[in-house]
Amino acid sequence: MRNFKLILQYEGTRYQGWQRQISTPNTIQGRLEALLTKMVNTKTEIHGSGRTDAGVHALGQCANFHAVTDMSCAEICAYMNRYLPEDIGVISVEEVPERFHSRLNAVGKTYQYRVLNTEIPHVFDRRYVYVFPAALDLEAMTEAAGYLVGTHDFRAFTSAKKGKKSTVRTIEDIHIARVNDEIRFTYSGDGFLFHMIRIVTGTLLEAGTGERKPADIETIMDRGVREDAGKLVPARGLTLMEVRYNDRSFYEKKGKWKR
Amino acid sequence: MRNFKLILQYEGTRYQGWQRQISTPNTIQGRLEALLTKMVNTKTEIHGSGRTDAGVHALGQCANFHAVTDMSCAEICAYMNRYLPEDIGVISVEEVPERFHSRLNAVGKTYQYRVLNTEIPHVFDRRYVYVFPAALDLEAMTEAAGYLVGTHDFRAFTSAKKGKKSTVRTIEDIHIARVNDEIRFTYSGDGFLFHMIRIVTGTLLEAGTGERKPADIETIMDRGVREDAGKLVPARGLTLMEVRYNDRSFYEKKGKWKR
Numbered sequence: 478m479r480n481f482k483l484i485l486q487y488e489g490t491r492y493q494g495w496q497r498q499i500s501t502p503n504t505i506q507g508r509l510e511a512l513l514t515k516m517v518n519t520k521t522e523i524h525g526s527g528r529t530d531a532g533v534h535a536l537g538q539c540a541n542f543h544a545v546t547d548m549s550c551a552e553i554c555a556y557m558n559r560y561l562p563e564d565i566g567v568i569s570v571e572e573v574p575e576r577f578h579s580r581l582n583a584v585g586k587t588y589q590y591r592v593l594n595t596e597i598p599h600v601f602d603r604r605y606v607y608v609f610p611a612a613l614d615l616e617a618m619t620e621a622a623g624y625l626v627g628t629h630d631f632r633a634f635t636s637a638k639k640g641k642k643s644t645v646r647t648i649e650d651i652h653i654a655r656v657n658d659e660i661r662f663t664y665s666g667d668g669f670l671f672h673m674i675r676i677v678t679g680t681l682l683e684a685g686t687g688e689r690k691p692a693d694i695e696t697i698m699d700r701g702v703r704e705d706a707g708k709l710v711p712a713r714g715l716t717l718m719e720v721r722y723n724d725r726s727f728y729e730k731k732g733k734w735k736r
Numbered sequence: 737m738r739n740f741k742l743i744l745q746y747e748g749t750r751y752q753g754w755q756r757q758i759s760t761p762n763t764i765q766g767r768l769e770a771l772l773t774k775m776v777n778t779k780t781e782i783h784g785s786g787r788t789d790a791g792v793h794a795l796g797q798c799a800n801f802h803a804v805t806d807m808s809c810a811e812i813c814a815y816m817n818r819y820l821p822e823d824i825g826v827i828s829v830e831e832v833p834e835r836f837h838s839r840l841n842a843v844g845k846t847y848q849y850r851v852l853n854t855e856i857p858h859v860f861d862r863r864y865v866y867v868f869p870a871a872l873d874l875e876a877m878t879e880a881a882g883y884l885v886g887t888h889d890f891r892a893f894t895s896a897k898k899g900k901k902s903t904v905r906t907i908e909d910i911h912i913a914r915v916n917d918e919i920r921f922t923y924s925g926d927g928f929l930f931h932m933i934r935i936v937t938g939t940l941l942e943a944g945t946g947e948r949k950p951a952d953i954e955t956i957m958d959r960g961v962r963e964d965a966g967k968l969v970p971a972r973g974l975t976l977m978e979v980r981y982n983d984r985s986f987y988e989k990k991g992k993w994k995r
Contacts, residue, residue, distance in 0.1 A: 486859040536860070558857055566857030598817055598825030600745040601795070605860065 478543045481553060482573045483523075485509075485538040488564040489712065490604050494531040495538075505529070505565060509540070512560055516553070517544045526579045526586065526720040527668070532712030534605060537568070539720040541579045585649065585721035587665045590678045590714050595658040606659065607714035613660060613685035615653060621684035621691035622651040624698070625677060632701045634677050635670035636709065644670055653681070660685075663718070672709055680707030737802045740812060741832045742782075744768075744797040747823040748971065749863050753790040754797075764788070764824060768799070771819055775812070776803045785838045785845065785979040786927070791971030793864060796827070798979040800838045844908065844980035846924045849937045849973050854917040865918065866973035872919060872944035874912060880943035880950035881910040883957070884936060891960045893936050894929035895968065903929055912940070919944075922977070931968055939966030 487505055497506040506523060513521040523542040529535055548556070550570040557567045593599055593606040594613055625648050632644035648666040655661075662678050680697070683689045689707075697705045746764055756765040765782060772780040782801040788794055807815070809829040816826045852858055852865040853872055884907055891903035907925040914920075921937050939956070942948045948966075956964045 486857070488859050534860070555855070558855070563857075563862050564859055566859040566862075568856055596814070596817070597827055598745070598822075600747050600823055600825040601793070601864065603822050603825075 478545060478575060480541055480543050480573050480575045480577055481550065482539065482541045482571045482577060482579065483557075484568040485535060485540060486566040486568055487535050487538065488604065489529060489532045489534045491564065492531065494533070495525050495528045505535075505538075506540075508561065508565060509542075509557075512557060513542055513544065515560075516548075516556055517546050519545070524579050526583045527717075529717055530672070530712050530715075533715045533717065534713075535717040537719040538717050539579045539583070539722075541573065541577060543575070579720070582722050583668070583720050584723055585665060585667055586669065587663060587718040587721075588669065588674050589716050589718050590662040590664070590674060590710070591716070592660040592662070592678075592682070592710075592714060593658060594655075594660050597658065599658065604713060605716065607711050609682060609710075611686050613682065614687065615655060615660070615685070617687070617691055618660075618681045618685040619653050621681050621694050622653060624691065624694035626651055629698050630701060631670055631673055631677075631698070633697045633703055633706045634673050634680070636672040636676070636703070637670055646670060646673070675710045675712070675715060676703075676706050676708075678707075678714075679710045682710070683707045737804060737834060739800055739802050739832050739834045739836055740809065741798065741800045741830045741836060741838065742816075743827040744794060744799060745825040745827055746794050746797065747863065748788060748791045748793045750823065751790065753792070754784050754787040764794075764797075765799075767820065767824060768801075768816075771816060772801055772803065774819075775807075775815055776805050778804070783838050785842045786976075788976055789931070789971050789974075792974045792976065793972075794976040796978040797976050798838045798842070798981075800832065800836060802834070838979070841981050842927070842979050843982055844924060844926055845928065846922065846977040846980075847928065847933050848975050848977050849921040849923070849933060849969070850975070851919040851921070851937075851941070851969075851973060852917060853914075853919050856917065858917065863972060864975065866970050868941060868969075870945050872941065873946065874914060874919070874944070876946070876950055877919075877940045877944040878912050880940050880953050881912060883950065883953035885910055888957050889960060890929055890932055890936075890957070892956045892962055892965045893932050893939070895931040895935070895962070896929055905929060905932070934969045934971070934974060935962075935965050935967075937973075938969045941969070942966045 493501045493504050495505045497504050506525060509523045510521060521542055521544055523540050526539040550572055554567050554570040591606040593608045596610040628647040630645050646666055646668055650665045652663040664674055684691050752760045752763050754764045756763050768782045769780060780801055780803055782799050785798040809831055813826050813829040850865040852867045855869040887906040889904050905925060905927055909924045911922040923933055943950050
């Protein structure tokens with residue numbers, strides 16, 4: 478069995494998210510698995526670095542699949558791009574050690590949330606931004622973001638039902654920048670909870686409008702109640718930019734990862 | 737009668753171009769006129785700075801319309817953006833002297849043609865680029881472009897049928913730049929013939945692949961035969977970036993343009 482790592486782009490607009498579902502064939506994973514199964518003539522599963530929700534985009538999603546095939550990486554890439562719909566693209570295909578797993582081995586991810594901060598439409602980016610025309614205080618948002626950076630229990634910032642799984646995550650960095658009429662929120666961390674970035678962004682926007690004080694973030698984290706945090710902002714503004722892995726040598730050197 | 741100048745953005749993908757047609761309601765002009773007619777409750781015409789072909793986009797198309805209305809420019813802008821489809825946007829509305837005409841008063845235009853010069857897809861820009869993966873010699877294309885800059889008879893570079901109208905135009909500048917995996921051709925001039933930029937770009941690409949020599953451009957212009965020039969490249973890569981006018985004082989000072 479060979480193991481292939483893919484870097485993927487997709488526009489999430491018309492998909493029910495990444496994860497394969499029995500009820501709808503229109504998921505990114507579902508589309509990819511149907512194509513790979515056809516390509517190698519055997520039922521094939523693909524593992525993403527994580528699920529993206531319905532409507533969320535990816536500029537650098539990472540996924541891997543195992544297959545018995547004589548095709549080269551370039552041939553797989555060309556085959557996939559020939560048959561995939563225009564809103565899913567394969568950027569690269571690379572052969573990796575058999576034990577590499579795109580989700581389990583991921584050590585970091587970067588997401589970007591784009592807010593169009595004007596009433597004037599931007600036709601070309603309309604599917605990738607959330608239109609939010611109110612005046613925003615960048616400094617207040619940056620101050621609020623400062624409280625989120627680090628290792629915290631983010632259970633107030635997720636729509637996931639309370640369960641046994643840990644809601645502790647590490648946000649390495651939040652960068653907020655104005656680019657022309659846009660405010661771009663860039664989040665890097667070791668992983669993010671269900672809806673976490675969209676709720677965090679909604680909360681930061683409320684700090685930006687003055688609806689809440691930056692220091693409120695601390696109280697929200699301490700109390701851990703979803704209702705204390707801000708609104709869930711729309712999926713269309715969110716893009717998975719990058720998934721990071723340790724250097725390849727990391728899992729090649731360890732006995733366990735050796736092929 | 738008041739006169740309003742609009743700056744417009746549109747994604748041309750699903751439209752039959754700018755110009756109103758009896759056979760299809762799906763033109764940019766048709767959409768705008770239907771909306772304005774409703775807005776002021778009187779049949780209203782809108783004049784564009786020029787027609788864009790089916791599938792061509794605009795980042796800064798300019799148009800004007802006359803109307804009797806009490807609405808402010810901001811109200812007109814908000815009204816239009818509320819009712820226009822998402823792929824047409826009004827960037828600004830400005831009241832101008834009654835004799836201002838967006839086509840007749842235009843003194844210059846800038847178009848950009850985007851070529852995605854790789855086999856690797858770019859999902860997010862797919863509607864705005866022409867995928868052309870062959871190796872391209874930027875220097876040869878720039879040399880070829882040099883022959884086109886200036887005032888010339890461009891009849892070899894148009895799909896328009898031979899008529900009495902002049903095919904002499906002035907290209908002020910052609911800028912060719914590599915931006916990541918893209919080659920961007922930016923054309924500024926006093927006006928362009930039907931299909932001119934797409935045929936010029938097709939010809940420059942052939943200079944880029946080595947299919948023809950840069951100096952061939954001179955011969956093509958001298959002979960003035962369409963078949964000598966290169967292929968018409970697809971509309972999707974082309975965007976009208978900007979329309980330039982003389983300073984407003986120009987038509988206000990001249991007696992003829994005075995209100």
